[in-house]
Amino acid sequence: MPGSIAKYALHAITAPLILLLFFTMTGRGASLFDSFAFTAAQWHNMKTVFVSIFLEALPFILLGSLVSSALHLYVSEDMVRRWLPRSPLLGIIYACALGILLPICECGMIPIMRRLIRKGMPVYIGVTYILAAPIINPVTYAATSMAFPANPSMAAMRLALAFVVASAVGLVLFRTVRRNPLKADAGGQAPAHRHEHDHDHAHGHADTHDHEHDHVYESAGRKAAGVFTHAADEFFEMGKYLMLGAFLTACVQTFISREDLLTLSGGTFGAHAFMMGFAYLISLCSTSDAFIAASFRGTFPPSALLAFLVFGPMIDFKNTLMLLSVFRGRFVAQLIALVTAAVLILSLILNKLM
Amino acid sequence: MKHMAPADRKAAFHHVMRAAILIGIAFYIVYLQTTGKLTLYIAPRMTIYVKIASLALYVTAVFGIYEAFRLLSKPSAADCGCSHAMPSSTLRSALAYLLFIIPLGIAFLTPDTTIGSAMAANKGMTLSASQSLQQPADDGQAAELPGTEESDTAISEDIDASTTDSELAAEPSDTTAATPSPESGSAPAADSIDALFPSDEYTISYANLGKKLYQQETIVVEEKRYMEILTALDLFLDRFVGKTVTIEGFVYRDDTLTNNAFILGRFAVSCCAADAMPYGVMVQTDHPEQYGNDTWLRMTGTLATTTYNGNEIMLLQASKTEKIEPADDPYVYPNYDF
Incomplete structure (x- = not known):
């Protein structure tokens, strides 16, 4: 499959280019080779960050794979349709609130949402959930209020802003998305069915058929075993992107210092843009990023910290790669642009109000 | 056995490869835990989830191996008729697995240190x-x-x-x-x-x-x-x-x-x-x-x-x-x- 090799090659070329651009822009182009003369300490830092992100995300991505796989085998499209509200507005509110019941972070929910979208869940509901759930849940609320002991409104405002951003993006997607944004090579078809169509199918179906087929298992036990084999498929598909994301994040954390980045920020707009860019680069989980945000308290206004706290869990390096594994590149780009604009504008408005 | 479809054999190979990688990751977690190095990466309050994950990885791997054996022993036994998301080209699958094997190998073989x-x-x-x-x-x-x-x-x-x-x-x-x-x-x-x-x-x-x-x-x-x-x-x-x-x-x-x-x-x-x-x-x-x-x-x-x-x-x-x-x-x- 030359297409996917090209894609990997593209990733491999893009990442160093971004770094190169950064070093050039911060005037470190000359010392570029010095910074790549790997010291032992840098190597240790990189390994520590890589392994810790991977291990931290592992339980959630595995849970997501297992749940997605169970949905695949046990939940029919009709059931999904029955659970969902008909009105789009209600559906969006429902998607925002679902995180309270299903507090899984983004690593775990992307495979689940892909599955549900394949099962007929409207795209705007699935994406709204992916955006909202990492923030609108009790665990993140508690972690945020602990990180801002002197400013308890921070946690509430984080949730409120996330709600507004997620539902705004959801509404825009409801209005605009007509085409199935799931990736072409996986689109319409379950991932399990996109390869090896040359071998015998017990029951043939057209490749373009836009729903999942029913599995015919010999027994309930075999079906339960199927949950695990399908979960392994999902795990490896998502895991590739997690590996790449963790690696790039480890590079960023090792080679780019906060001080250097701070020189790029200036003024109110700069502060908000910087905090969002920083959130994107460091790719932390929504339960632990509040402490990092708190460390910027002396430097930036609270609305910039909110921009960090809302943007990071919705869109970051790690989850961009994971979104790309599910959705078409164009859709992901549009989604990132939408979320960026929404968070930036709303946090700047908040800055004026506060 | 004689009439086993080549696709089945290929699928079985992938199940075994995946199981090996999953067990490798599970074993790495167990190794970190027993040597007391898990907390170099994960805060103590989060380690329980990682330990549960290693167990789940192991169970998933066992099912994979079982599936491989089933495919190898019973010709054309792919019961859902579709096999699984097995990469079709050798190069592509090698790339996908190397993406897991190389970091895992490096993680195992290099010393665990701290950030400073x-x-x-x-x-x-x-x-x-x-x-x-x-x-x-x-x-x-x-x-x-x-x-x-x-x-x-x-x-x-x-x-x-x-x-x-x-x-x-x-x-x-x-x-x-x-x-x-x-x-x-x-x-x-x-x-x-x-x-x-x-x-x-x-x-x-x-x-x-x-x-x-x-x-x-x-x-x-x-x-x-x-x-x-x-x-x-x-x-x-x-x-x-x-x-x-x-x-x-x-x-x-x-x-x-x-x-x-x-x-x-x-x-x-x-x-x-x-x-x-x-x-x-x-x-x-x-x-x-x-x-x-x-x-x-x-x-x-x-x-x-x-x-x-x-x-x-x-x-x-x-x-x-x-x-x-x-x-x-x-x-x-x-x-x-x-």
């Missing part, structure tokens, strides 16, 4: 731990005297609790605190001490901690309340100037520091090492050049203040410095009931 001053430089050392408690609009002024009429009532209710607590606190602080003057915890002293540690609802627990620390001969910035003690000292810095403080940590320097000062600190980890934030104290000592970056030291000295980047921060004027082994667990963790 190089990472602290990237993340930015926090020298004013109470920053997160200060109202942004007040620019640090509020922290000086946050206590007002409303919070006074809260404090007076707290007198008894704080005095008894302080006697309790003297017991676990092992070093020089063995000789606390028993009178220091008496009622009149408690009255005056409350005036020294005004608080509001957000800083009340730090004020209570501050009261306990204030009555100690030597304030030990102990591991399990590292951030909290630094925050209390920073919040009520004026009260603690002149006190004796003992702190452990690694040496950190950057080019903003003058020659005879460096920073002694540790990383505070909330979930995993990726979110570590360095917390430290500026220290001054004779011949600081003998202590290289990342050397672990235990320093005792007198607390003073200095100005750094326009902020007043604490400065430890060390009178005693000893080199120590790095702590078994290099990180400190937020302690919510201190």
Whole structure:
């Protein structure tokens, strides 16, 4: 499959280019080779960050794979349709609130949402959930209020802003998305069915058929075993992107210092843009990023910290790669642009109000 | 067996490969756990999930192997008729598996170390731990005297609790605190001490901690309340100037520091090492050049203040410095009931 090799090659070329651009822009182009003369300490830092992100995300991505796989085998499209509200507005509110019941972070929910979208869940509901759930849940609320002991409104405002951003993006997607944004090579078809169509199918179906087929298992036990084999498929598909994301994040954390980045920020707009860019680069989980945000308290206004706290869990390096594994590149780009604009504008408005 | 479809054999191969990688990851987690290195990467409160994950990986792998055997022993047995998401080309599948195998191999074969001053430089050392408690609009002024009429009532209710607590606190602080003057915890002293540690609802627990620390001969910035003690000292810095403080940590320097000062600190980890934030104290000592970056030291000295980047921060004027082994667990963790 030359297409996917090209894609990997593209990733491999893009990442160093971004770094190169950064070093050039911060005037470190000359010392570029010095910074790549790997010291032992840098190597240790990189390994520590890589392994810790991977291990931290592992339980959630595995849970997501297992749940997605169970949905695949046990939940029919009709059931999904029955659970969902008909009105789009209600559906969006429902998607925002679902995180309270299903507090899984983004690593775990992307495979689940892909599955549900394949099962007929409207795209705007699935994406709204992916955006909202990492923030609108009790665990993140508690972690945020602990990180801002002197400013308890921070946690509430984080949730409120996330709600507004997620539902705004959801509404825009409801209005605009007509085409199935799931990736072409996986689109319409379950991932399990996109390869090896040359071998015998017990029951043939057209490749373009836009729903999942029913599995015919010999027994309930075999079906339960199927949950695990399908979960392994999902795990490896998502895991590739997690590996790449963790690696790039480890590079960023090792080679780019906060001080250097701070020189790029200036003024109110700069502060908000910087905090969002920083959130994107460091790719932390929504339960632990509040402490990092708190460390910027002396430097930036609270609305910039909110921009960090809302943007990071919705869109970051790690989850961009994971979104790309599910959705078409164009859709992901549009989604990132939408979320960026929404968070930036709303946090700047908040800055004026506060 | 003879009529086994080539696709089945290929699928079986992939199931085995995947199972091997899953078991490899599970084994890596078990290895980290048994050698006590898991907490170099993951905060103790999160390790349970990682351990459960290793179990789930193992179970998933076993099912994969079982599936492979089934495919190999029964020709054309693919019961859902579709096999699974097995990569079709050899190059593609090799790439996909190498993406897991190479990092796993490197992770296994290279030593597990900790992050140190190089990472602290990237993340930015926090020298004013109470920053997160200060109202942004007040620019640090509020922290000086946050206590007002409303919070006074809260404090007076707290007198008894704080005095008894302080006697309790003297017991676990092992070093020089063995000789606390028993009178220091008496009622009149408690009255005056409350005036020294005004608080509001957000800083009340730090004020209570501050009261306990204030009555100690030597304030030990102990591991399990590292951030909290630094925050209390920073919040009520004026009260603690002149006190004796003992702190452990690694040496950190950057080019903003003058020659005879460096920073002694540790990383505070909330979930995993990726979110570590360095917390430290500026220290001054004779011949600081003998202590290289990342050397672990235990320093005792007198607390003073200095100005750094326009902020007043604490400065430890060390009178005693000893080199120590790095702590078994290099990180400190937020302690919510201190």
